[in-house]
């Protein structure tokens with residue numbers, strides 16, 4: 725399948741420091757790719773650069789109709805809005821500022837809420853939702869745009885196992901129909917679920933299907949850990 729997201733030689737500077745250097749990677753249609761790396765490796769920066777939200781110091785990006793799910797804590801949950809209002813807010817550019825949403829917009833919102841199994845809660849204030857439900861609201865907000873590729877920034881942080889499982893199943897289905905790039909710290913889940921792991925630490929250290937990433941050196945380089953790392957042992961590398 726042809727790529728829905730492509731970065732070629734991308735360099736990004738933030739606050740005078742190089743956050744990403746010469747990053748070349750892509751995600752194909754139908755693919756579920758994971759973006760892995762330690763804190764500060766540049767995962768969020770890479771997603772934001774791919775979305776065209778950051779100026780590039782070098783290189784170029786192309787992306788087809790993206791949907792973005794930011795980290796849950798970046799969203800103002802105490803804002804007095806219902807579940808369906810939050811999902812609709814993802815369509816603001818399409819509706820036009822200060823214009824009233826049309827039937828097609830509400831249909832897209834309700835379809836997206838159906839998809840994440842939150843249709844019953846659509847008039848509930850978002851402040852009353854659990855962490856797992858809030859994460860699904862953000863996914864619905866991105867899905868309402870009918871994206872070709874979904875960019876997820878650490879969607880599992882702070883979620884219990886049942887919530888993670890519901891979301892993993894949903895992301896896997898979405899990836900097959902569209903494409904998904906997910907930044908995550910859950911290495912074991914990514915290795916089990918994703919088609920390809922992209923290891924970054926300011927630049928791409930390795931990108932391959934999980935079964936092909938057996939070289940411990942590569943993981944040590946990406947995560948700056950020693951050969952005795954418990955996490956790498958648990959991963960079986």
Ligand SMILES: Nc1ncnc2c1ncn2[C@@H]1O[C@H](COP(=O)(O)OP(=O)(O)OP(=O)(O)O)[C@@H](O)[C@H]1O
Pocket residue numbers: 738739740743761762763764765766767768769770
């Ligand atoms: N607005 C900013 N100004 C200056 N530096 C920034 C800014 N945002 C991020 N950085 C720096 O850029 C680097 C990459 O940050 P980024 O948030 O992309 O990493 P990450 O891999 O997503 O980290 P985490 O796993 O902790 O979420 C870090 O060194 C960070 O301190």
